[in-house]
Amino acid sequence: MKNPFELFGLEPNFLLNVQELSQKLRSMLQAVHPDRFASASDQEQLAAMQKTTQINDAYGILKSPVRRAQALLQLKTGIDGTGEVTVKEPMFLMQQLELREELESLANKKDMNGLMDFAEQVESMENKQIASINKFFDQNELETDKILAEIHKLQFLRKTLIDIEVAEEKILG
């Protein structure tokens, strides 16, 4: 089976053009979506479903910076980055702690505006982290341990954003 980059006819790079990606998604699905085969033979309906499933799956990987980085690492080095990773950098551990505390205190105070500002702050940290991962992928010799750690940091920020949403939902009832 083709890797997600190949399937979308893209060079295996971390940075990608989101608009180009969704344009390619649309043209490919125009060709093979099950709706195009609703009156075709069962075999073609099945093949269309399987192909569309593959395309949707690949799109999900490419669209998510974390999953895209993991797929790219796997492709370039054969290392599976989806397992547990422990990062021991003191700076990061400190930041982790601070973000969790901030979230907990805003959630306890039921401070909706505070949570929204906090989400914006974490989002901008996320963007910086994505840029940092890109730098590591740009190097000729890939430092796999570094990349694994950087992906883990990105994952943590993503998780924090999800938890902020959960906290907001709880306040709204």
Place this chain on the structure above:
Amino acid sequence: MALLQIAEPGQSTKPHEHKYAAGIDLGTTNSLIATVRSGVAETLADLEGNHLLPSIVHYAKDGTISVGYSAKIFQCSDAENTISSVKRLMGRGLADVQAIKEFTANQLTASGIGMPAIQIFDEIKNPVEISSEILKVLAERAEKALGVPDGDKLGGVVITVPAYFDDAQRQATKDAAQLAGLNVLRLLNEPTAAAVAYGLDTGNEGIHAIYDLGGGTFDISVLRLEKGVYEVLATGGDSALGGDDFDRAIAGLLVAKANVDAEDRQAYQMAMLKAREVKEALTDSDIIDVHFMNWDGQVNRSDIDELMAPIIDKTLLACRRTIKDAGLKPAEIKEIVMVGGSTRVPLVQEKVGQYFKQEPLTSIDPDRVVAIGAAIQADILIGNKSNDQLLLLDVLPLSLGVETMGGLVEKIIPRNTPIPIARAQEFTTFKDGQTAMAIHVVQGERELVDDCRSLARFELRGIPPMVAGAARIKVTYQVDADGLLNVSALEASSGVQAEIQVKPSYGLTDSQVTEMLKSSIDKAEEDMQQRMLREEQVEASRVVEAVRAALEDNGQALLSEEEFEAIESSLKQLEIIAQGTDIEAIKAAIKVVDTNSQEFASRRMDASIAKALVGSEVDEI
């Protein structure tokens, strides 16, 4: 005026090739059917000119079944044998629906299929059967209107379901269609159908939100329309919230004013009918005179607004969550489309307008818009419009998960993932020589199994006996374009396909559907064999036609001579066998064609993708 359609030379579908397709909106309160005629999608009326068919079924003691307005007249006089709002029971458990007052405690019983059933005289009717009666009446209406020759049927239908329907509710809807003898081309989400109806009118690109408040369900969908592709970005809602809740709240007010016993079913039914009248009258007036039972008085719009506001606020909360899920802000929504009869309530329009900071769109009749969109999609799917670029990309409305230790849920596929989609999971055995295991699949967002909807329990059997932890069972969860789940399992080290037994928590197994179909045909005194043979022959000619068309299209390019010949000869064989009367032989011959053309189908998909990618690069220049 409808414009005359002139096809490009060589592309016109010959009149006899035009296939009959229809779109069905199977609603909680009302149902509709629509078709495309001369390029225009329109809902179809009964002989009296009514487009809406009340979703009410009445069973008379002599076995007569009436549906719609003719059933509605029994709603008060023979309440026990008149069923309305059956959609609320589809794919649900008895405990889920006991709170709904439309069904009295003695009306709902257990059915043996998880879903609640209704006792009608000495018979038990399940929600799937009752819904199929509504579908039959609608299909008949379409067949008459389209002039489908006697003995012939609609080629296929698109049935709409609330976007927020879970797997069990979707499956129940599809089963009802099967029981009514309909070929379901696709289950389509109601908001998506509405978007199609609006999109084609306005040709509007950008991000749209569809606010769909029906009788018993609420849906909110956020879609992006670009170059004919409708991409659902997120969907949310509540499959047990709707205009009926307005009526119930108002009925409570009336019952209190008239000081009648709220447990009296007949009084309650009358209060519900009166409540609807009051709600509708207060759409245009600010104050009305009301006479109910022994009470005469006045009701203000502000009185009922106060009762309805908390219900509407619940819908806005769902809107907020869905827009967030789509990764958007309310200001990015270009248009907000109103669907469903309950959006006629002024307070709904006012509150939705305030939330989205814009005037909601209401130009298409909110009762008909869903059926119209479904008809347009049905016409495309059946192949009447071969070169149409319209494509709908939908998502999974609720996360799918499996039960793990301690009654916790492990998510397999998160909500709002584009469908079709599949995920695989690996399991291993716990004991030496273990040959079976059970998987409990649930749907919902909560962490505990008890807080999610139980979909089905799968029992895997036939795992080769090995030491504990040696077997590697790969379970694949596939969600198709209808949003329906299919589970398959493979023991990875031996390649043995594990046998799966599905026990739907709130639904019918395939064999139960077949059984119900058989018994309904027995009653109609139609020859079962004859009908099955005819259906198999139709299937055979469908297969031959489809595979021939594919061969003509690019068989030469994608197949070796031998491969081409193998498919062609199995087609010829099938054509000969289909002339005969041996049902099993026809089935076997179809299977041969299927097997022979499997690789060809897959190569055709790859070729299409390659072509599409080249095309998209050309677009960029």
